[in-house]
Amino acid sequence: MVPPASVDVGLHDRSVDERREFEANFRLVSRSAFLLARQLGRTTDQARDIVQDAALRAWRYRSTREGEFRRWFLAIVYRQCRSRVPEWLPLPTGLERAAPDAIDRSMDPYLVAAMRKLPSRQRAALWLRYCDDLAISDVARIIGCSEPAAKQLLLRAREALRQRLQASSEEIER
Amino acid sequence: MKPVASVEEIESRLRALPAATSLTASDERALLRLERFDLAFAEVGRRGARSTPRLRFATVAAAIVGALLVILLVNTTGAYFAPRYARILADTPGIGPISGRYLQAVGLSGADVTLVGDSSTSAGHTLKLVAAYADGLRTVLFVSIDGKGLTGDPKQFGLHPGDWGLSYDDVTLTDQFGHSYAGWGVGGPTALQFQPLVWPASAVGARLTLHVTGLWAMWKGAALGPGASFDPETVTVHGDWNLHATVVAEPSHPIALPEPVQSDGAVYTFTSVTASHATLVVHLTISGPITREIKSSATPDALLGLFSPRVFDAEGREMQLQDYGSEVPRNGGPVSAEMTAFITGPGRYRIVLAAALSAPDQQRWIVVP
Numbered sequence: 001m002v003p004p005a006s007v008d009v010g011l012h013d014r015s016v017d018e019r020r021e022f023e024a025n026f027r028l029v030s031r032s033a034f035l036l037a038r039q040l041g042r043t044t045d046q047a048r049d050i051v052q053d054a055a056l057r058a059w060r061y062r063s064t065r066e067g068e069f070r071r072w073f074l075a076i077v078y079r080q081c082r083s084r085v086p087e088w089l090p091l092p093t094g095l096e097r098a099a100p101d102a103i104d105r106s107m108d109p110y111l112v113a114a115m116r117k118l119p120s121r122q123r124a125a126l127w128l129r130y131c132d133d134l135a136i137s138d139v140a141r142i143i144g145c146s147e148p149a150a151k152q153l154l155l156r157a158r159e160a161l162r163q164r165l166q167a168s169s170e171e172i173e174r
Numbered sequence: 175m176k177p178v179a180s181v182e183e184i185e186s187r188l189r190a191l192p193a194a195t196s197l198t199a200s201d202e203r204a205l206l207r208l209e210r211f212d213l214a215f216a217e218v219g220r221r222g223a224r225s226t227p228r229l230r231f232a233t234v235a236a237a238i239v240g241a242l243l244v245i246l247l248v249n250t251t252g253a254y255f256a257p258r259y260a261r262i263l264a265d266t267p268g269i270g271p272i273s274g275r276y277l278q279a280v281g282l283s284g285a286d287v288t289l290v291g292d293s294s295t296s297a298g299h300t301l302k303l304v305a306a307y308a309d310g311l312r313t314v315l316f317v318s319i320d321g322k323g324l325t326g327d328p329k330q331f332g333l334h335p336g337d338w339g340l341s342y343d344d345v346t347l348t349d350q351f352g353h354s355y356a357g358w359g360v361g362g363p364t365a366l367q368f369q370p371l372v373w374p375a376s377a378v379g380a381r382l383t384l385h386v387t388g389l390w391a392m393w394k395g396a397a398l399g400p401g402a403s404f405d406p407e408t409v410t411v412h413g414d415w416n417l418h419a420t421v422v423a424e425p426s427h428p429i430a431l432p433e434p435v436q437s438d439g440a441v442y443t444f445t446s447v448t449a450s451h452a453t454l455v456v457h458l459t460i461s462g463p464i465t466r467e468i469k470s471s472a473t474p475d476a477l478l479g480l481f482s483p484r485v486f487d488a489e490g491r492e493m494q495l496q497d498y499g500s501e502v503p504r505n506g507g508p509v510s511a512e513m514t515a516f517i518t519g520p521g522r523y524r525i526v527l528a529a530a531l532s533a534p535d536q537q538r539w540i541v542v543p
Binding site for chain 2: 027030031034038044045047048051052057061064080108111112126130131133158161162165
């Protein structure tokens, strides 16, 4: 039995170009995607798996993309982080470690510590808006809510962060 | 007491955070690997295999020699490339040195697996490919390291000195036609799952080679305790192990599609249902007003409410799910969803697509032949 002949050369070339363009776009956003997954509490390995899996899904559903690649891809990563926990064989209890902080050496450790205590949705919104410098409309699309809801979310997140920073400041003084 | 930080100050500190931080060594390494991520390699299991130069050479050689030699060459080639044809399969079923809990973790029983027994020694460690399993939906390999890793309680393995494990980063799996298989689904330090075999290995039987380049000292990671971050290189021993197995894929069958499931505001339409005697893969689409609401404003939690499947056998025992997920396209099309479940053999199975769809007329039965 002989494998079926490949598709015609023109299609092949177009496919190669499309793949190259996709991979170039992916490389531009992979760091942001990885850090977002880490901010959402994933371990290094999990974050990498999620971003790779998101790349495969994005490629598979590339025809459905509307708008900018970055926002679209980060939305996939966000959903993967929230809705799908990679399942592995049961590891020994000692190896089921909590996700270490992605930013373990920081000049602003109190801010990092305060962020870690926020709910993951608020943490993701803050990270995307301020650390990744995305517009509120982008944050809304990635998190899956309306723009007014994203503004509310950011407002609540900033307020929660402010209160936690205040609390830690008072603790230090005591 | 210090004054309360203003919103402007918080925003300013947040914006400065990326520049004020540095990542751990393992995070930097993970990022480097992502930058080298090769879509073509990752997607390899979805494409058909092509004949290798070695196979083409054999074919050409067979065409230019005499009839008798052609027959011998074809037979010789067949013995290598088509184990099913050559009847040299290691097809003795049995549990062997694998505990039931390890088998259950990947949804298999002792009767499912083929005992192999090939071993390889490097860097002072002996790896043994104890058993293998393949069907049209996945490939599973069981590897012991220095005689450990497949017996007893998986929860206890890795806590004691000498408990070495494998990572997908340090293994590659190829068949006799040169096709590579990526890690797939559930996997663990000694029970590894890969993509399903592809043609022609899926048709004639596969001679698989598992190449291992590193072992992970699991107990050293465990000793650091919960929450510890460590450099994988500090707990890895490098070597060169080659393990071989001959396996024939159990067949998988397309199953007759169940009727769509209706709920308030959503219609679940099955698009494909495929099963082997151990694995069930279901694809479906979800459409209707609820999905439109989710696309515009809902959270991932709402997606979970829309699709959180469970599978039961005819006796009402719940089957283990490997994974499930759903994808919301932005172009107005239906939500696509998929799930993989481990089943226990031929028979009737009941699928419940979400917690809110448990009424008898919303459940669907399938028959696995």
